[in-house]
Amino acid sequence: MDEMLKTIDFSPLIISLKTGIVSTIIGFFLGIYAAYSVMKVSKRMKWVLDSIFTLPLVLPPTVSGFLLLMLFSLKRPLGKLLYFNFNIKFVQTWPGCVIAACVIAFPLMYRNTRAAFEQIDLTIIYAARTLGMPDFKIFWKVIMPMAAPGILSGTILTFARSIGEYGATSMLAGNILGKTQTIALAIALESASGRYNKAGFWVILILIVSFIIITVLNKVSSRYSVVGKRWR
Amino acid sequence: MDEMLKTIDFSPLIISLKTGIVSTIIGFFLGIYAAYSVMKVSKRMKWVLDSIFTLPLVLPPTVSGFLLLMLFSLKRPLGKLLYFNFNIKFVQTWPGCVIAACVIAFPLMYRNTRAAFEQIDLTIIYAARTLGMPDFKIFWKVIMPMAAPGILSGTILTFARSIGEYGATSMLAGNILGKTQTIALAIALESASGRYNKAGFWVILILIVSFIIITVLNKVSSRYSVVGKRWR
Amino acid sequence: MIVLEVDIKKKMGSFNLKVSFQSTCKCMGILGASGSGKSMILKCIAGIVEPDEGRIVLNGEVFFDSNDKINKSPQNRKVGYLFQNYALFPTMTVLENIKTGIKGNKEYKRELVKEQVRLFHLEGLEKRYPEQLSGGQQQRVALARIMAYRPQIIMLDEPFSAIDSFLKDILHKELLEILKNFNGNSILVSHSRDEVFKFCNSLTIMDEGRITVCGRTKDLFNNPLRVNAAKVTGCKNISKIRKVNNYELEALEWGVLLKTNQVITEKITHVGIRARHLLTVDQKKENTMKVDFLHYAESPFDVQYMFRNSMNDLTKEIWWITSKKQFHTILQDIPKYIQFPAERLMLLES
Amino acid sequence: MIVLEVDIKKKMGSFNLKVSFQSTCKCMGILGASGSGKSMILKCIAGIVEPDEGRIVLNGEVFFDSNDKINKSPQNRKVGYLFQNYALFPTMTVLENIKTGIKGNKEYKRELVKEQVRLFHLEGLEKRYPEQLSGGQQQRVALARIMAYRPQIIMLDEPFSAIDSFLKDILHKELLEILKNFNGNSILVSHSRDEVFKFCNSLTIMDEGRITVCGRTKDLFNNPLRVNAAKVTGCKNISKIRKVNNYELEALEWGVLLKTNQVITEKITHVGIRARHLLTVDQKKENTMKVDFLHYAESPFDVQYMFRNSMNDLTKEIWWITSKKQFHTILQDIPKYIQFPAERLMLLES
């Protein structure tokens, strides 16, 4: 065991954490924004957007990864454009990990948030309007705290999913030790190579990390929910 | 194209649908039950259960699949017990697909439902109690309709995830055409074999199926939400 | 002089709201049966419900105009609307709730909030969340929140329904003070006649989404003009009539002929008399009726008696209310005759 | 004879509830200032809030006993509790809401629901959802729901606060009828003195989580015994006293010496007199005070005058209420002296 630890390069931990956190933050805002926009849209439009925003979850991650690659690969127009004009490259880079994780986890944030928004009593929002609160203030001070349980659920799921993401990431960002290899990729690789104790080590690590993050998120959000609800 | 269609065995579609629907149903009840139970538990216990129930999402699906295989393989105690005493076998069988999909998608149903429950006004539940409604009736007639948006969100995510599940399924149930090969597995296999148009065909099929199911779920649930909410 | 003009139509399911009024008075009262559309009018003015068509103008500022496609957002109307169910922010403390509407620097906010807390007797509850408050406390927080907002127009939807009578008296006084210093309109919806009478110079009476009467409060209490207005201003005795001649009618539901002081026009379909305005007499005179006593109910200072025409069992009950002072034991001296003084009869259109 | 015994303690944040009472009366009233714990008592009886310790027994059936660790679920208490904020099921129609509590076969349910709809004037609203109802309509649905449940004990928390006065009169009558036929207890929390007086034979008065007085309604209105009880029963004039001798006191806040009919015991700290019980006189007599007129307020049948001792500007205002009949224009004949009739003075403990 000791022996093994010495041979392990811990970069996947760092990369996983970075990826998980950054893509959770992006997913958080994007998902909330999407949910907010969809709430303001007609019923038909709602249905269309809803279906589209749920897609990345329906497709096997590898397919999503493949489609992302088709979009961003340096052979394709968008990828070329981004690379040659703005020097932005997602293929085989860490930002690629983030993009992949974001796309895969986005539906979770979006749907959770929307469900939370739908459960909010409209009267309270109207009250905020008649009190002259500007829309952004209503959103952050009134709507968000009331939607806190759903938002928390979405955030945790998003984080969990993006930490565990393997298929799309390996497609888009590749699996480069020290650059794009996340814990999930390391686990996949190690177990594909039959090195179960190394894989096991990473599994345990990922679990610990997730426990910590989930606990932190729970703590943070409990500040926003008035009284911890418990049914008797 | 026509040529291709003729050579396609449509069994993955059927298997995917069956798997998706059955595991959504199982996940639905299991997730709701878990969420309901967690609502009644102390704060500390809540945190523990919460973390455990979120795990399957953190682990890369292959790892979850590996753990499932370790649990249910005919060489292991539980697998043996189930097989020899109850004649139940999950390895390389369709029920295996269902189990894999359920385990992977369960956190989605659980968390969404719990978030929805937390947003419910307790007074309403108390009112139901003082009116002498038995607990199960309160649950199905009062709590569930009020939690409808969250439940719907959870159900859709569960369905989407279980339809798209690849990693755990291939580990536990294998990738056997006509028996355990779902569309997601077919896509993975076809693209690994370089038959991109076949893979593409499956991708389109899975999208259509998901669109239909999501629409149906939306329709069904809209019966339970009083007025389609739209923010202006 | 601040003017509020409302002329709107709105259909909500089977309910049709169609009202039009102008108010220049400092505090306009709205009375109406439950479900007659009072809250709906306030919601339209506040911008929460969008009318199907019409116009709402406050002081020259167009809030809503279906022709010009103007529909100001609630934020830009600066309307203080006290929701009937308070609509407090459940995730904010009392202090935060009151603070939401205030514009200004920190110091100013703090001062204003403190003042409101004092004014509405909320000391000690500042850190509580709405669900930790009693009903009356919630209502006071909602009131404080509106008042701190310093709106152009104050609309109160049953502002004191959950507050005990002692505190209500105090708050009445304070609110009268506030409204006196407030240079804007206000609208009060209330089921309490006393409250309307105290606060409102002018009164609008609603029935099933329409305004039936509108006028000075005192005038309307004296002469409600319409059956529905008589009812909501508290007239307990109303009967259909048959006109006999210009100054005489038959109250069909009481079975009595009555002389009036006013001319009975063709439009008049009902006659009403307030329970307190009936007189008791010992013998038959003009406008009297021999009655049987049915039962009575007591309130701290009054007794309500219920009678029926002793000649006709099929007639409606008649209420008589009298101050208690005059009786020590209530069932002594039950009157045999009651008199409908001609000057108190209210001739009503339906 | 049905008996309700309550003896409980409950701490909620900074609020302490500690009450103990027995009620055998058909309808017990609870009066108390906003936030005094009225709703909390009802919640404890209904089983929604668990007391920290104590006992609740209805008719020999132990609902709660902290010693024996008994805590019946709300379902098994068969208590009909009308929530102050209605607590209607938002996802059910009016009909479904009313139906929830009914036990029995379909036919019976249908009949009972129909009857309730009629009784509470909800015709035409059967298919609506709560958010599509007006405030008063919601309150009536909640009432109908409780009544359809056929509980052992009915607890109403301000049941008519959102209902207009005309309908209120009708519902009062109907509810009185229902309660007469109902063979169980009921408890009424209300801020309306008239309502309490009409419905309740016995009255409990609360202050800051404690019961201060408890007794027959009429007795308490006549002689509230305590300052707080005097306040909530509507006594507007209360002053601290200094005892002069057994039958004489100095009302410190009014600045006047008063003779009493009752003996002034050592416990007495305040004196009170209802605004309606003051008399006006033209010259100085016993128990009179020369007053300055401050202002007045009008209600449909009464006028409220506010005076102050003309000898001393620092004293409290004194309210006088009188029926309007006696005056045509109000500001004529303002009295110079007011008299505190000795038989009307209420000696109060604090």
Next chain:
Amino acid sequence: KPDTEQTIEDKSNNNDMTDLNIFIGAGLKNSMEEIKLLYNKKNPAVNILFNADSSGKLQLQIEEGAECDLFFPASIDKMQALEEKGLIKNDSVINLLTNKVVLIKPKGEKTAVTGFETITKAKNIALAGEEVPIGEYSREIFKNLGIFDDVMHMEINQGANVTEVLTSVSEKSNEIGVVYATDAKIASKSVEIIATASEGLLDNPIIYPVGLVKKENADVKKTEAAKDFLQFLVSDEAVEIFEDFGFIKK
């Protein structure tokens, strides 16, 4: 003991159908499917069920007691591992096919790399994981060329399977990559071969062994069918199909 699995299938199929579970390396899928068609023409009573996946996963599944009659992985190690565990029928293993290792680049792209020797001139490289068979072979080649350490210091994109390596190169994510000749052939539209590794560069040739899996209380009919299918795989007809897909008969 009852075997529900069996009974369920017996109901769905004809009673005399025999199910044959064959675990094949993913790379063999296309060719095996054609062979299945051919075989079924002659033996319609045999219902062949493929489980096509990465060889390591298949090995694990068999170790865990998966229902498998014939194992056909992409590497001899996997077979040997199972043999050591006594899970393969003695003497049933046939080293059927070999494959070549090739160095590829995206079609039409320029690269300084001209062969395995000059591999380090590339900016980056797509390689399969260390113990994915093709990854193992690639490393062997580098070792034998004496450039292993240099390669390991390059930017390596480790694929968990060949498909990932292939996609990386065909989408130009990586400048070059190492795959099997058969894979390069499948993707010939988007990649081209720079060089093929000579046999001398590998310690052992690339072998696709096929063998019968040992089963307790085996069904005789099934065992016979498995044997028969194994025989068919060795036949010229089958080998021809393999060769169409770029494999070489051992």
